[in-house]
Amino acid sequence: MNYPSRLIEDAVSEISRLPGIGKKTALRLALHLLKREEQQTRSLSDALLNMRTKTTYCVKCHNIADERLCNICGSxxxxxxxxxxxxxxxxxxxxxxxxxxxxxxxxxxxxxxxxxxxxxxxxxxxxxxxxxxxxxxxxxxxxxxxxxxxxxxxxxxxxxxxxxxxxxxxxxxxIARGVPIGGDLEYADEITLGRSIVSRVAYD
Amino acid sequence: MNYPSRLIEDAVSEISRLPGIGKKTALRLALHLLKREEQQTRSLSDALLNMRTKTTYCVKCHNIADERLCNICGSxxxxxxxxxxxxxxxxxxxxxxxxxxxxxxxxxxxxxxxxxxxxxxxxxxxxxxxxxxxxxxxxxxxxxxxxxxxxxxxxxxxxxxxxxxxxxxxxxxxIARGVPIGGDLEYADEITLGRSIVSRVAYD
Incomplete structure (x- = not known):
């Protein structure tokens, strides 16, 4: 496609590197940002960079964290x-x-x-x-x-x-495996249903 | 949802302001960027900001342009x-x-x-x-x-x-309106089909 601007082309190419986003969606997102206040793009751009450069991993559980310990390990x-x-x-x-x-x-x-x-x-x-x-x-x-x-x-x-x-x-x-709650037995796959019979739970 | 990090929360909230992207997709994109090289996020962030701050509109046709005239008007x-x-x-x-x-x-x-x-x-x-x-x-x-x-x-x-x-x-x-090329008459809606009969084109 012939983009009207090299800057748009760059943005589309970068956005479409994200998983599940193709060139068409990327273009739609780029044009959306162009129509909005400059501040929105600035916030998005800053938030992405801050997230990538400043988040670390919890030294204990390796979950994503802002500090040395994540807020679960630290609680x-x-x-x-x-x-x-x-x-x-x-x-x-x-x-x-x-x-x-x-x-x-x-x-x-x-x-x-x-x-x-x-x-x-x-x-x-x-x-x-x-x-x-x-x-x-x-x-x-x-x-x-x-x-x-x-x-x-x-x-x-x-x-x-x-x-x-x-x-x-x-x-x-x-964790227990079995028929999902709210799921219809008729639509459960054979393996799940089979396992749920083998791992049946006795009533107290 | 309790995000493990305020930085992730900020990024998810900014990404999900884009049209068609909800919180779940935004989180998936954020975690994807976290797994990749820092350079990818940096390029994305820069490309978005450059696009938003540096693109202008063609003075003649108002299409998006890098310079005073877009590359179509200037050609x-x-x-x-x-x-x-x-x-x-x-x-x-x-x-x-x-x-x-x-x-x-x-x-x-x-x-x-x-x-x-x-x-x-x-x-x-x-x-x-x-x-x-x-x-x-x-x-x-x-x-x-x-x-x-x-x-x-x-x-x-x-x-x-x-x-x-x-x-x-x-x-x-x-521009001409009518039955799309490759489309089956059977599946064309009545209004389009009706219009295509009214605006029929004589063979030369």
Missing amino acids: SKRDHSIICVVVDTRDVLAIESTNQYKGLYHVLGGIISPLEGIGPSDLQIDSLLARIENPTEQETVQEIILALSPTMEGDTTAFYLQKKLKSTGVKMST | SKRDHSIICVVVDTRDVLAIESTNQYKGLYHVLGGIISPLEGIGPSDLQIDSLLARIENPTEQETVQEIILALSPTMEGDTTAFYLQKKLKSTGVKMST
Whole structure:
């Protein structure tokens, strides 16, 4: 396409490097910004750069943080004896939005995937082991919950972690898998439905 | 949602002000940028700000431009006797991508819409009149093509322009409306199909 301006072309090319945004959407966004106050583009541009250059990772759980410790690890209101192991920050946000979990997290930063060349050493597994093996006054881990996706990679990672953490004697569990709440049995896939029968829960 | 970092929250809030991007997509884009090289965010941030602060509008056709004249008005390869009237830059790009038009453009900057409070005085209509009435050595307008959307607002604007430009005696036309090429008659809506029968074209 022949852009009317080299500056637009540059902006479109940069915007369309974002995932899920093609040239047409990028152009629409660029023209939108051009129509708005200059201040909006300035705020957007500053917010992106600030985020990228100033956010760090929590030294404990490797979640995104503004300071040395993230606001979950730094909070005295959380239960410092349970750690929920997740793949990335998005999973932390998803679990936080349920309001059902009050423990801490540990962000692995990825998942074991031989196809993509990601092995255990690329993940934050050693630091998880260290958190369990070296209890501090603030944190004495008693339970580990694995909250990994029920995929081949997720199961491989869970299996590896179970083996690796077995020697510590810490209690381990995984999030329940089954028919989604509100979901119709008829539309559940066979594997999920099969698993939900095998892992049936007895009434108290 | 409880964002793990105020900087992420700021970025998500700024990104989600863009049209068609919600909080979830904004978060996905922010986390994507965090995973990539810092340089990518820097380029994106710079490109947006450069675009917003440095692009101007062509003094003649009001299209987006890097300099005083856009690269269409400034080109000696274009036919300077025809002007195609469009609503915004996106329309210019759409027509340019057909490779079927070699004349100039005039970007109105909007469309007459009483509901949104946009009247003729908000559009670049006087400057279009001036281009027709004051021919220069480079530009002597002989034909005006109206390329407006076949909507209520488009038709209103076209009607207004026809009345306004009548006194200049310039030849006026509108882009053809009819069944889209490759479209199945069966699936064409009644109004388009009806219009395509009324405006039927005789074989030569």
